[in-house]
Amino acid sequence: MRSIAIMNQKGGVGKTTTTVNLAAALAEAGKTVCVIDMDPQSHATLHFGVEELPNEEFKSLYDVLVEGTPIAEVRRRIDDKISLIPAHLDLTSAEMQLVGTVAREQILKNKLLEDKPDYDYLLIDCPPALGVLTINALTAVDEVFIPLEPHFLALQGLGKLLLTIEVVVKQLNKQLRLGGVVLCKYEGGTKLAGEVADEVETYLQNIAGKNNTWSKAKLFKTRVRKNIALAEAPSHGVPILQYAPTSNGADDYRSLAQEVLNETGV
Ligand SMILES: Nc1ncnc2c1ncn2[C@@H]1O[C@H](COP(=O)(O)OP(=O)(O)OP(=O)(O)O)[C@@H](O)[C@H]1O
Numbered sequence: 215m216r217s218i219a220i221m222n223q224k225g226g227v228g229k230t231t232t233t234v235n236l237a238a239a240l241a242e243a244g245k246t247v248c249v250i251d252m253d254p255q256s257h258a259t260l261h262f263g264v265e266e267l268p269n270e271e272f273k274s275l276y277d278v279l280v281e282g283t284p285i286a287e288v289r290r291r292i293d294d295k296i297s298l299i300p301a302h303l304d305l306t307s308a309e310m311q312l313v314g315t316v317a318r319e320q321i322l323k324n325k326l327l328e329d330k331p332d333y334d335y336l337l338i339d340c341p342p343a344l345g346v347l348t349i350n351a352l353t354a355v356d357e358v359f360i361p362l363e364p365h366f367l368a369l370q371g372l373g374k375l376l377l378t379i380e381v382v383v384k385q386l387n388k389q390l391r392l393g394g395v396v397l398c399k400y401e402g403g404t405k406l407a408g409e410v411a412d413e414v415e416t417y418l419q420n421i422a423g424k425n426n427t428w429s430k431a432k433l434f435k436t437r438v439r440k441n442i443a444l445a446e447a448p449s450h451g452v453p454i455l456q457y458a459p460t461s462n463g464a465d466d467y468r469s470l471a472q473e474v475l476n477e478t479g480v
């Protein structure tokens with residue numbers, strides 16, 4: 215199993231869009247995928263069409279992290295290839311409730327170890343913050359993917375992110391690798407987008423191989439273009455591959471999935 219956290223502390227860069235649609239594209243290619251929604255905003259949960267119904271006991275990641283509920287009791291099937299550990303707004307309070315809990319950065323990791331998962335890919339959609347939720351995600355996975363929006367401070371933001379990853383590697387998870395950076399909301403016609411892409415690529419080439427953490431560092435070749443269908447799909451509760459299967463957005467996430475699949479053969 216490959217386990218990947220989709221992380222960037224900056225908001226609105228394409229984390230959730232990438233998590234949900236990469237999951238769907240990997241599933242279309244025949245892989246089984248489990249998505250964990252680590253964000254109290256529950257956007258990935260909603261994007262998969264999962265909503266809390268009146269009178270329903272909505273079990274979510276909160277129960278796993280705070281109440282110790284087994285992951286199997288919370289996991290839902292989206293279709294025959296994709297399953298989801300949903301989030302709920304109550305996850306906001308998890309952070310506070312976990313203060314003082316021993317090894318609170320490792321709760322998710324330990325719950326996943328208990329679960330003995332049998333899927334090919336585990337994707338975690340992180341919130342736009344560096345609190346205990348994101349740290350739990352980074353401690354539980356082997357790889358991080360960073361969605362980046364091409365703007366002129368992108369490189370500075372990336373540098374800060376990599377420092378965070380370094381701290382997690384030193385203190386909590388020696389296995390963790392930067393899997394790659396993916397440019398999202400890409401406007402091919404603009405000079406800025408091309409310049410940022412070149413800068414990020416050079417930066418990653420320079421650090422690649424410096425040590426294990428950066429051994430796989432690269433910019434994915436796929437550029438996820440700005441595409442209105444990607445912004446519309448969440449309100450229909452399905453990934454882009456179902457909502458607009460022939461759109462640029464669907465093509466781009468299929469192409470990203472292919473790059474990911476080609477890396478290891480998993
Ligand atoms: N390639 C794209 N083209 C057009 N719209 C996009 C694209 N990618 C994402 N969006 C839209 O941009 C907004 C932010 O994207 P998304 O929710 O994926 O970002 P995020 O990093 O998960 O945000 P947050 O930090 O709040 O969790 C959403 O409305 C989404 O539909």
Ligand SMILES: [Mg+2]
Nearest residue numbers: 229230253257
């Ligand atoms: Mg999000």
